[in-house]
Amino acid sequence: MRFKIYITIVFFFILSKSDGQTSPSLILTKDGIKEIRQGLGRVALFDQTLATVQLEVDAEIEKGIDVPVPKDLAGGYTHEQHKTNFFTLQKAGVLFQITGDERYAVYIKDMLYAYLELYPDLDRHPAERSYARGKLFWQCLNDANWLVYVSQAYDCIYEWLSEEDRQALNDGLFKPMADFLSIETPQFFNRIHNHSTWGNAAVGMIGLVIDDQELVDRALYGARSVSVKAGAVDNDGGSIVAQDQEMGFLAQINHAFSPDGYYTEGPYYQRYAMYPFLIFAEALSNKRPDLKILAYKDSVLIKGVYALLNQTNSAGEFFPINDSQKGMSLASRELVNAVSMAYHYGSQDLSLLSVIASQGRVPLNDAGFDAAKAIGEGLARPFIKPSIELSDGANGDEGAIGILRGGDLTLVMKYAKHGMGHGHFDRLGFMLYDETGEVIQDYGSARWVNIEHKDGGGYLKENHSWAKETVAHNALVVNKDSHFDGKVKEADKTSGTPYYFAAGQSVRIVSAKETRAYDDVEMHRTMAMVDLEELEHPLVIDLLSVQARAETRYDLPLYYVGEFMSSNQQLQTNNDLTPMGKESGYQHLWAEAQADLTGDLYSMTWFNKKRFYTLTSVIQSGDQMIMTRIGANDPNFNLRRDPGLIHRRTGVNTVFASLYEIHGSYDYSTERPLNLFTSIADLKVLHQSAEYVVVRFQLNSGEEYQLAFSLKDDSESSQHAVKSAKGQCTWQGVYEFKKIK
Amino acid sequence: MRFKIYITIVFFFILSKSDGQTSPSLILTKDGIKEIRQGLGRVALFDQTLATVQLEVDAEIEKGIDVPVPKDLAGGYTHEQHKTNFFTLQKAGVLFQITGDERYAVYIKDMLYAYLELYPDLDRHPAERSYARGKLFWQCLNDANWLVYVSQAYDCIYEWLSEEDRQALNDGLFKPMADFLSIETPQFFNRIHNHSTWGNAAVGMIGLVIDDQELVDRALYGARSVSVKAGAVDNDGGSIVAQDQEMGFLAQINHAFSPDGYYTEGPYYQRYAMYPFLIFAEALSNKRPDLKILAYKDSVLIKGVYALLNQTNSAGEFFPINDSQKGMSLASRELVNAVSMAYHYGSQDLSLLSVIASQGRVPLNDAGFDAAKAIGEGLARPFIKPSIELSDGANGDEGAIGILRGGDLTLVMKYAKHGMGHGHFDRLGFMLYDETGEVIQDYGSARWVNIEHKDGGGYLKENHSWAKETVAHNALVVNKDSHFDGKVKEADKTSGTPYYFAAGQSVRIVSAKETRAYDDVEMHRTMAMVDLEELEHPLVIDLLSVQARAETRYDLPLYYVGEFMSSNQQLQTNNDLTPMGKESGYQHLWAEAQADLTGDLYSMTWFNKKRFYTLTSVIQSGDQMIMTRIGANDPNFNLRRDPGLIHRRTGVNTVFASLYEIHGSYDYSTERPLNLFTSIADLKVLHQSAEYVVVRFQLNSGEEYQLAFSLKDDSESSQHAVKSAKGQCTWQGVYEFKKIK
Incomplete structure (x- = not known):
């Protein structure tokens, strides 16, 4: 009115x-x-x-x-x-x-x-x-x-x-x-660092307003008259390195984004960092068009916006890679600015308009007006998120994250750089979502942002002692120690190694290696999301191959989200709980139950919201499963009491082969469950070696499927032949997935 | 098409x-x-x-x-x-x-x-x-x-x-x-019993179809040629009593519903039982109009539908009184039938139409058509749920439940009959909701209805050992034993005693007594929901007066829903957890932390979804608080790992005086908390005796309020005067709530 x-x-x-x-x-x-x-x-x-x-x-x-x-x-x-x-x-x-x-x-x-x-x-x-x-x-x-x-x-x-x-x-x-x-x-x-990006933008923007060329140059190229004390570190333990000539806004762009627009600290911080990048770039476009800032480095700032959109689940919430508070989403003010800007200054991509419409508001500037007008004219098209691999590193050659999408499932695997002070020790870790939300979760950060009750709203000490540690992730822990012995400096030196990524019509695969997180242990994880006509949702296949020089204890955690329904194993529950260890995150875990695994495979079904989920995994002799609960050594109740499952194995070279099936439904007003048991009847590793892994699984309805994968040769034309428990397997290229019967 | x-x-x-x-x-x-x-x-x-x-x-x-x-x-x-x-x-x-x-x-x-x-x-x-x-x-x-x-x-x-x-x-x-x-x-x-209602309706309905008068009579008056073995019990331990002359459908109506339409087993079972009641009544209306079945007992069947609607939270989900699976709601097929029927055969109450519209479907019969037509004509009016007391017992004189509603808050206190085989030992227990859902929860039943993973979908043994026990409720536990020593037979004999119920414009009060749950201990709980101009939401005042003959250990649990934020007390957390007891539900609890309470009052703030909640409670010397977690002695992971807080006190006559404040907000996309600390600065018991309780509380902004309550004289005209720590208090009637300054 x-x-x-x-x-x-x-x-x-x-x-x-x-x-x-x-x-x-x-x-x-x-x-x-x-x-x-x-x-x-x-x-x-x-x-x-x-x-x-x-x-x-x-x-x-x-x-x-x-x-x-x-x-x-x-x-x-x-x-x-x-x-x-x-x-x-x-x-x-x-x-x-x-x-x-x-x-x-x-x-x-x-x-x-x-x-x-x-x-x-x-x-x-x-x-x-x-x-x-x-x-x-x-x-x-x-x-x-x-x-x-x-x-x-x-x-x-x-x-x-x-x-x-x-x-x-x-x-x-x-x-x-x-x-x-x-x-x-x-x-x-x-x-x-993202802090400096804000600093650069702040100084540059006021410089543009008051027409102070010296300030603008300082913003673009750094404050070259002063230098940082050697060996300084920030509050998060990140080292403050002032490399020669590498400072200022242009250097931030060079370093912050990979050619795919991925930001090494992850989407939570990228979202935060994008605002000064984009707003200063906008200002420079107007006042210093000679710099062609938005075209800089192959338009990487615009690509960064797309990278953010691609790093969200179906609710538009960012994957909580590294230090991230869950729930941050496309609804944030930074993204409201960013998406309209990408539309206006980018290629007027009509699919961005549907994202902007879902945000429900626009920035009050040229870009926002342009987008709102186009939406009003009915030009919006759906934004379809593809399966995509986003490279990390300034040159795109320092690891990546792989995102598989099929049906309503989204899987993210991380084999990127560590992410500096906000990085987590989670090489080859993954998360899985469906349209109801998290299926297999990453803990995120241990922090309640801005909530004063919780240590002023900053990072809690459990962020270091729990959230960053390897055992807090769906990632392999060797000998109860975190990757890189929990040292940021070591982790920052290298990245995971992308091996293979393919996004086909019904088969999507991500495969990557990590050879430096532990001495003398090489990990190679391959995850596939395959459509099977017999199943309601795509099935996820998880093959984690490990090569080690000496006998090693492996712990593979799985943070399922929901309530445990049943397992085919005999669980021994503990009524007296003690912390599972003294360090590396184990001090925060209680073992609620464990089982010495028997038979050829173990399965565990859980329920969440309205669906059932089943893990099926191949057993090797001596394997254990441990049902865990987060919460020990938590004097201020800073940690969520979430459940987990650890698959424990002692061995040398091995492969962890698992399937994740999403099935059935339950409605609280009809109380009628549908398809509440898994359809997986059998899963077998037919071959495992340093060069190959071949698995076969069977459904209750009798159909059999086989995935054969070459771990050393990623050529699409190579011919492979391996002996397996079911005879010779031959195929061409990196992998073959096929229906056996 | x-x-x-x-x-x-x-x-x-x-x-x-x-x-x-x-x-x-x-x-x-x-x-x-x-x-x-x-x-x-x-x-x-x-x-x-x-x-x-x-x-x-x-x-x-x-x-x-x-x-x-x-x-x-x-x-x-x-x-x-x-x-x-x-x-x-x-x-x-x-x-x-x-x-x-x-x-x-x-x-x-x-x-x-x-x-x-x-x-x-x-x-x-x-x-x-x-x-x-x-x-x-x-x-x-x-x-x-x-x-x-x-x-x-x-x-x-x-x-x-x-x-x-x-x-x-x-x-x-x-x-x-x-x-x-x-x-x-x-x-x-x-x-x-509800089982028999189905049996009666089944036999009666087929009798009506095939015109077999003997079957219809059997349905209406019972199978009088046969009798039940003395002392028989059902699967839930409920005794099967065949009282003389008390059987058949009419007897079910007489016994099942109170004059207010409340059903002693609670709304979850009432919802289930209503279908045969209503559908057979509908059939009788058509075929045996002489019985005037829908007018029977002052139209109690129609009243039963209203009672169900009033026993829901803002999402339309039933209060989980007694054995109830949470999530059952007005969307169930039974209610879809019931509400249209109440509209059609009742007084054509237009406010029922908005409920039917929200159900999104109608029964395909005369009633459903009538309702759908009226909705199509735009006749629907909002259904406003009032603060209401629903009596229990065939004559309405065997206890009640009291429902207070103010702003977006709903509080339910139970002082009804036990509820037979499905009853819980929860006299004077309560639940609190706001529009986001549960604030202080009742566990509900330990059951996953129809989910075969969980013992075939029937009641789990933890339903007896945990869910029914007093310590699983927001109800007072005396000397670590459940009400009535956990004996259904004893509990079934008596009910709680309504003392006072008032639903004013800005003050709503429910007050009831329980004198038989424990020998020599009398409990009297008074809960008020008051609107204060200084607060965002109504404030809940909880005064639990206890009179005991000998020194007694009291445990008052509070099952808050959400994540612990902070407390003004120094909590000692436990890293090694052991079950808190061997029986009465304590065997399922771990104590995660405890504090010897110091100062005059303790407070605890928690967060859930998007709001903050603070409990403030008066301390007496020697009091303890214990932070609990459900989950011990749970070999099949049947119980949710929900948190609780127990206020422990040893004494004779005492009053537990507490405030529950709902405040502030948090949004994950702006990360901005508002009003995240309680507004309560002080709370004092000014007077406590067998006859009276007077409390006063102060807000941070300085305002003071006082509630004086008469525990023995419920006349509205009596004059009261008591000595208090702040001088003489005088008032007329059962209570006085006033602003002091």
């Missing part, structure tokens, strides 16, 4: 004033503003977003200006207030430009003067936990967030301000802040 | 045939059929349901007739097939009447002949676990289900069949089945 009235008033204002303006020039352009103003009231998604944002900002203006002396950590009052301020300022700037209502400009000016009052006398923040303490916030990262957002607001009113005001704010607030974040804190500014 | 073509064909058929028919007369009436046929294609909800049911039945007809020799338990093939058969037959009968398509009649006839082939030679079912083994199924209950549904199908084709067919089926199948379920199995037929 209020909104409609508003538009009418605004039109008059615009017509009389817009031609005389020379700002904005950063994120909103003059042409864009003209088009937006003309389209107001006719582009539903944009109008809705505008109305919502106006309500939010008007409510904040009503509350009055509050610029407290910094004191609290994340989650605390002063932290949250300054955060609210920068978001509100940015929105107010946009509203001033779109509606022309001076109230917004006055609000921004008044708030900036309040900061000008406060800032010059501020020392670094009183909380001392950051390696790079900020002034407004406990860490420079948040100060940089502030500047990235507030630069946009400042740009929107820059022309509107008097020369006097500009001078006062530039000299008293913005230039000192830019210097503080860069030359006064090189350990923050001159890294190759 | 298919459906539309069909309707056209059907109309011709109907016009030429309907007038000559004399059936059906049981559930569908001739007049009703006429109206339905005329309305086809014009009543969306009915048409949709019809199209869906046609697809289902056509698919079954396609599969062919399968009447296997009985062998399996619930969940197994023969069980599920016979179950599918009776559902399909009932639907086919209705389709024959509505569409006039003889394919359906032929299908029913052929199927019935297949049963006629099988039935006469059948002995009782080979599985021996039931106290009343059936023939088609492992228990007579399911055989009765079969007959209730198949009677309806038989009625639909009765006139269509030849006299010869009728004779063959009556004599060879239906009469023997009716005799089997009644005179051959009196322990099943002559009880006051």
